[in-house]
Amino acid sequence: METIIQVNDVWRSYDEGRIEVLKGVDLLVEAGETLALVGSSGCGKSTLLNVIAGLELPQEGRVTVAGRGVFDEVSRRELLRHTVGFVFQLHHLMPGLTLEENLLVPAVAVGMSASAARDRVRELAEETGLLQRLDRRVRELSGGERQRGALCRALMNRPRVLLADEPTGALDERNREAVFELLMKLVAERGLTLVMATHDVDLASRCSRVVRMRDGRVEE
Amino acid sequence: MSLWKLILTNLRRHRVRTAIGATGIALGVATLLSVVGLLGGAVKMFEKILRSDAEMVVFERNVSDLFFSNVPETLVEELEEQSFVKEAQPVLFTIIAAPDRPVVTCFGIRASDGRLEKAEWLSGGLEGFLDDGRGVVLGERAADFLKATAGDEVELGQDRYPVAGVVRMENGFENGGVFMPLKECQRAFHKEGGSSVVTVALAEGHEPREVKAWIDAHHDRLTALENEEFSRSYSQFRILKTTAWVVGGCAFLLGGLSVTNTMILSVFSRIRELAVLRVCGFSRGQLARMILGESLALSSIGVLAGWLLSIGGLRLLKVLPALQGYIEPQVGMREVLGAVVLAMLTGVGGALYPAIHAAKLKPAEALRFE
Numbered sequence: 151m152e153t154i155i156q157v158n159d160v161w162r163s164y165d166e167g168r169i170e171v172l173k174g175v176d177l178l179v180e181a182g183e184t185l186a187l188v189g190s191s192g193c194g195k196s197t198l199l200n201v202i203a204g205l206e207l208p209q210e211g212r213v214t215v216a217g218r219g220v221f222d223e224v225s226r227r228e229l230l231r232h233t234v235g236f237v238f239q240l241h242h243l244m245p246g247l248t249l250e251e252n253l254l255v256p257a258v259a260v261g262m263s264a265s266a267a268r269d270r271v272r273e274l275a276e277e278t279g280l281l282q283r284l285d286r287r288v289r290e291l292s293g294g295e296r297q298r299g300a301l302c303r304a305l306m307n308r309p310r311v312l313l314a315d316e317p318t319g320a321l322d323e324r325n326r327e328a329v330f331e332l333l334m335k336l337v338a339e340r341g342l343t344l345v346m347a348t349h350d351v352d353l354a355s356r357c358s359r360v361v362r363m364r365d366g367r368v369e370e
Numbered sequence: 371m372s373l374w375k376l377i378l379t380n381l382r383r384h385r386v387r388t389a390i391g392a393t394g395i396a397l398g399v400a401t402l403l404s405v406v407g408l409l410g411g412a413v414k415m416f417e418k419i420l421r422s423d424a425e426m427v428v429f430e431r432n433v434s435d436l437f438f439s440n441v442p443e444t445l446v447e448e449l450e451e452q453s454f455v456k457e458a459q460p461v462l463f464t465i466i467a468a469p470d471r472p473v474v475t476c477f478g479i480r481a482s483d484g485r486l487e488k489a490e491w492l493s494g495g496l497e498g499f500l501d502d503g504r505g506v507v508l509g510e511r512a513a514d515f516l517k518a519t520a521g522d523e524v525e526l527g528q529d530r531y532p533v534a535g536v537v538r539m540e541n542g543f544e545n546g547g548v549f550m551p552l553k554e555c556q557r558a559f560h561k562e563g564g565s566s567v568v569t570v571a572l573a574e575g576h577e578p579r580e581v582k583a584w585i586d587a588h589h590d591r592l593t594a595l596e597n598e599e600f601s602r603s604y605s606q607f608r609i610l611k612t613t614a615w616v617v618g619g620c621a622f623l624l625g626g627l628s629v630t631n632t633m634i635l636s637v638f639s640r641i642r643e644l645a646v647l648r649v650c651g652f653s654r655g656q657l658a659r660m661i662l663g664e665s666l667a668l669s670s671i672g673v674l675a676g677w678l679l680s681i682g683g684l685r686l687l688k689v690l691p692a693l694q695g696y697i698e699p700q701v702g703m704r705e706v707l708g709a710v711v712l713a714m715l716t717g718v719g720g721a722l723y724p725a726i727h728a729a730k731l732k733p734a735e736a737l738r739f740e
Contacts, residue, residue, distance in 0.1 A: 197734075258372065259653075264371070
């Protein structure tokens with residue numbers, strides 16, 4: 151099996167070192183794994199996801215994703231353009247844009263041709279049941295539809311790794327189940343690697359591996 | 371969707387903010403074009419007064435203002451003896467006071483000066499305007515505010531003058547002025563034998579340099595310039611034109627502040643959105659280009675609106691009865707191009723700080739931004 155994410159002795163603190171969030175984290179993730187990061191609030195789950203995605207850089211230690219180190223602006227940009235997709239607890243779709251325009255944003259970043267981008271949007275929208283909602287503005291979509299839209303956006307540029315930070319945390323029971331099932335289906339069909347931070351023990355148990363974090367450290 | 375489409379979409383979804391930013395630029399463009407146009411027009415009108423049918427103008431060397439120039443009237447006869455001169459005409463520019471009108475432009479000219487002959491006469495006629503007479507001709511507006519017509523008498527300065535006629539002139543300065551026989555004008559202003567300028571029409575086939583050479587050889591106190599040269603070098607015109615661009619430039623600075631304000635607001639109210647763009651793979655350069663692009667698009671809207679505003683405003687001023695004939699706006703390609711360049715520079719300058727701020731954004735921190 152290929153190790154797709156390698157986190158070695160990563161330290162991350164804030165406020166000039168006064169608040170230590172990650173304290174020497176080590177983590178290996180195999181390609182195709184679905185991994186749930188669990189732990190109490192403030193234990194460092196979101197920060198670890200951010201560090202893996204390159205959204206913040208560790209003060210010490212090393213992160214490698216798909217064989218490439220994440221250590222500067224260029225490596226971060228390339229990682230986010232081609233290797234990693236990110237889903238947040240909140241959908242973070244841009245208000246005022248239609249769903250289709252929102253899904254096209256990652257395509258703008260990589261300079262995808264207009265026709266290829268439109269085809270990709272339609273393909274994803276069809277799979278997620280959003281085809282008839284593409285021309286709707288964000289405010290006209292339900293909570294579940296918004297989160298499915300965010301999922302589509304994360305998959306636009308065909309990433310190999312999907313990072314999800316409490317992807318169902320802002321949804322009601324019915325939508326939580328539907329969005330999670332869709333997420334797992336899309337991950338499985340594409341053979342993606344999923345790393346998901348969650349509080350939800352039930353959702354975590356449906357992943358292939360559960361990693362517990364406590365006080366900035368990983369406890370397998 | 372291209373980056374440009376995203377830029378336009380961003381402007382569309384923040385209509386009020388876009389409108390405020392564009393208004394700043396529009397007011398800058400409108401002010402610049404109006405001030406430059408109005409002052410440029412005033413300069414052109416004054417040039418027309420000097421030019422009449424002549425190609426050149428002779429005046430006293432190194433005077434700051436033509437009102438202070440003193441050219442001997444005898445130069446006219448000297449010049450007309452030269453083969454390269456078809457006609458020379460003296461003009462004495464003065465300011466005279468009338469009851470309730472402290473400033474009336476007065477042109478001391480000879481009866482043979484073509485400008486009265488070509489004018490549209492509303493009353494009276496050229497026969498009343500004699501070189502050795504005292505009859506004056508009033509421009510239409512001057513006749514209005516002096517409440518006089520041909521056959522009346524008007525009080526000008528220390529004396530009363532019979533009105534020989536009233537003419538409608540295209541030029542606002544002439545239409546609001548008084549034409550006085552040169553000799554009488556010299557007497558009234560104690561400038562016997564003098565004039566402000568002598569305009570020179572060249573004989574066919576001759577060159578302006580012949581006049582210049584002759585003046586240089588015979589009158590070292592005077593200088594002869596072609597009309598174009600005069601317009602370029604006359605300090606009063608240069609001061610007016612520079613003032614126009616400086617005033618317009620200041621208006622642009624204010625417009626620039628409005629753009630900066632709009633773009634700062636735009637960036638700070640979209641911090642999380644910009645962070646999401648970074649998460650979607652946008653580079654720092656792309657984010658900076660997007661913000662600069664929004665500012666440039668906003669400036670373009672402002673240029674268009676400002677241009678239309680200035681056209682409308684100048685047309686309105688031109689038809690206002692009180693300003694009839696005084697407004698001859700001159701807005702050429704040079705002025706429009708200048709406004710476009712200034713607007714774009716203002717747009718880029720105003721968006722520089724917000725663009726740098728957006729580019730330096732740390733995505734993880736920005737996503738936590740409340």
